[in-house]
Every structure is written in structure tokens, then in C-alpha cells.
Amino acid sequence: MRAFYKNNNGLVATTQWLPNCWINIECPTAAEKLYILEELQIPEAFYNDIEDIDERPRIEVENGWTLIIMRIPVKSNDVKLPFHTIPVGVVFKGNVCATISFHKTEMLTDFVIYANKKNIDIKDNFDLVLRLLLSSSVWFLKYLKQVNQKIKLAEDNLEKSIKNEELQALLQIEKCLVFFMTSLKGNDILLHRIKNIKSERMNYDADLLEDVEIELRQAQETTNIYSDILTGTMDAYASVISNNMNTIMKQMTSISIILMIPTVIASFYGMNVPNSLQNNPMGLLIIIFVSMVFSVLGVLLFKRKRWF
Numbered sequence: 001m002r003a004f005y006k007n008n009n010g011l012v013a014t015t016q017w018l019p020n021c022w023i024n025i026e027c028p029t030a031a032e033k034l035y036i037l038e039e040l041q042i043p044e045a046f047y048n049d050i051e052d053i054d055e056r057p058r059i060e061v062e063n064g065w066t067l068i069i070m071r072i073p074v075k076s077n078d079v080k081l082p083f084h085t086i087p088v089g090v091v092f093k094g095n096v097c098a099t100i101s102f103h104k105t106e107m108l109t110d111f112v113i114y115a116n117k118k119n120i121d122i123k124d125n126f127d128l129v130l131r132l133l134l135s136s137s138v139w140f141l142k143y144l145k146q147v148n149q150k151i152k153l154a155e156d157n158l159e160k161s162i163k164n165e166e167l168q169a170l171l172q173i174e175k176c177l178v179f180f181m182t183s184l185k186g187n188d189i190l191l192h193r194i195k196n197i198k199s200e201r202m203n204y205d206a207d208l209l210e211d212v213e214i215e216l217r218q219a220q221e222t223t224n225i226y227s228d229i230l231t232g233t234m235d236a237y238a239s240v241i242s243n244n245m246n247t248i249m250k251q252m253t254s255i256s257i258i259l260m261i262p263t264v265i266a267s268f269y270g271m272n273v274p275n276s277l278q279n280n281p282m283g284l285l286i287i288i289f290v291s292m293v294f295s296v297l298g299v300l301l302f303k304r305k306r307w308f
Contacts, residue, residue: 001025001026001027002023002024002025002028002032002035003023003024003025004016004017004018004021004022004023004024005021005022005024005112006018006020006021006022007020007021007022007121007122009119009120009121010115010116010117010118010119010120011112011115011116011120011122012116013112019095020095020097021097022097022098022099022122022128023040023096023097023098023099024098024099024108024112025098025099025100025101026101026102026103026104026105026108027101027102027103027104028100028102033047036098036100040096040098042065042091042096042098043062043063043065043067045062046060046062046065046067046089046091047100049067049069049087049089050067050069050087050088050089050100050101050102051102052087053086053087053102055069055087056069056071056186057069057070057071057087057183057186057187057189057190058186058190058193059190059193059194064093064094065091065092065093066091066092066093066125067089067090067091068089068090068091068129068190068194069087069088069089069090069190070087070088070090070129070132070133070136070186070187070190071085071086071087071088071136071183071186071187072085072086072088072101072105072107072132072136072139072183073085073107073136073139073140073143073180073183074086074103074105074106074107075106075143080172081172081175081176082146082147082150082172082173082176083143083146083147083176083179083180084176084179085179085180085182085183086101086102086103086105087101088100088101088105088108088132088136089101090125090128090129090132092125097125097128099132106139107135107136107139110135110139111131111132111135114135115131123203123205124203126194126197126200126203126204127204127205127208129194130194130204130205130208130209130212131208133187133190133191133212133216134208134211134212134215136187137184137187137212137215137216137218137219138215140180140183140184140219140223141215141218141219141222143180144180144219144222144223144226147173147176147177147180147226148226150169150173151170151173151226151229151230151233154169154170154173155233157169158237167234167237170230170233170234171234173230174227174230174231174234177223177226177227177230178227180219180223181220181223181224181227184216184219184220184223185220187216188216188217188220191212191213191216195209254298254302257298257302258295258298258299258302261291261294261295261298262288262291262292262294262295265287265290265291265294266287266291269283269287
């Protein structure tokens, strides 16, 4: 999908390319790939880098073209991994500026709506990059709130019954947090590199730069907090499972010992040798009574030791 936006106290959609307008391309088709490579003449190496799902945030310059890759959060259709991150490339040279992503995202659509709502005036290409970084940090925080809700839901289910499904749900959330943490760290490094570009240092909006740093730091700290909480929760439930296993093993051992008492007594008096009860008509009842007494004593002993 290809869309053109011109800067006019917001982002106004146009039907065709105009100089210094923003070209947003999502999930490019074969025809749009030809448009990117042949009409816009964006280097094919840049296009291939953005297409790589594992590409890290970075800035690169080639033949006058500047490529800035950032990572943004997206919802996943995969039940096992509800959230992950994707690369978005901002490529510009002269009066051409394009963003390219190979996945449909909520962030870019919301960015246009927010820019029109607040009548945001985008000064230049680096200003656009900073605002996209700000928007990505906000969306990280939005998805982190949903991750927190999933953690609470999994914890509630674990309190009722510790099952593999709930533990696997926590593991999946932990994967999401790892992706978020890695991407935010990469975006943070990218921001510092953008700040240190000498030719652009005096053109940055100081307030915007501060907002990006604050939101990015908040997203990183929130991710770290949730990751620590999740790690502690999983360790706690691992200890609970281990304790439950120990309790079950003690109970099984106690039951085995108690059942063994009458078996041992019956074995002694069942031998084919003379004993004091072989001619006693009450011998069987006496053996049963003695077995029961020792079994009850065994039960009381184990209860006292809290093995039951």
C-alpha cells in the first residue's frame, strides 16, 4: 500500500507525489517495489535491509541517500507470540522521503491521525524520524500495558491451578519482553547517533528531542520492570511446583511405609515354622489387631512430623 502526505499543519493525503512530501509504503507489492527502485531510485541494498525482519536499528549513508532503520512494536497473529517488533526504514535524499515497512502496522496509521489532530508541522526529514521514534516509544508503552494484563491473567490462572498452559503463557510473554527490550535498546543507540550528527545538531527541536528521550527511557524502564516481575513470578511458581512435588513424595513414602507394617507382620507369622500363635484360634485376629495398632502409630508419627 502506497500513500502520499504533504506537510500542511498536519499530514494531508494527496493522490500523487509532490516534492518534499512523505511517501509511506507498507507491505510493498511487486509494482511498488519497481516504483521504489526505479522511479524513486532508492538503492536496492537499502530495500533489502528493510525487508530483513531481524535488521537492527542503525543509520547509513550511500550515494547521498540516508537510511535510518528503527524497530516498532506490532501485534502478532501468532497465539504463541502475541507481540513482536519489526524494522521500519526511513529513506531520504533531496526532496524525496519515504518510509518502508513490510508489515501492516497500527503505529503509522495512528501517527498520521495524531499529526492531523495536533496540527503538527514537520520541519524536515530528521524531524520526521524523531517524531516516528517518539510514536514508537508510545506504542511500546501501550503494548506493555496489554502485556501486563496478560501477566496478571496468567497469574490468576496459576493461583487456581498450576498447569503447563499457564506456565507456557508466561514464557511467551517473556519472549515478547525480550524482543521489546532488545528493540528499545537499539532505538536508544540510534537516537544517540542521530543526536551526534554535526550537520543537523543545531536544527533539532530541543523539546521534541527531550520528549523522545523521556518516552524511550520510560519504555525501557517499564520493560525491565515487567521482565523482572515476570522472572520473579516464574521463579516463585517453580519453587511452588518443587515444594508440591516434595510434599507428594513424602505422602507417598508415608503411605508406603504404613502399608508395609502389616505386610511385614503377616510375613513373619506366615512362615512355615513354629510360632506362639499357630495353635491359637484367635491368632489371626491378634495379628490383625497388632498390625492395625502399629499402622495407627505410624500414621500418628507421620502426622506429628507433618508428612500428611
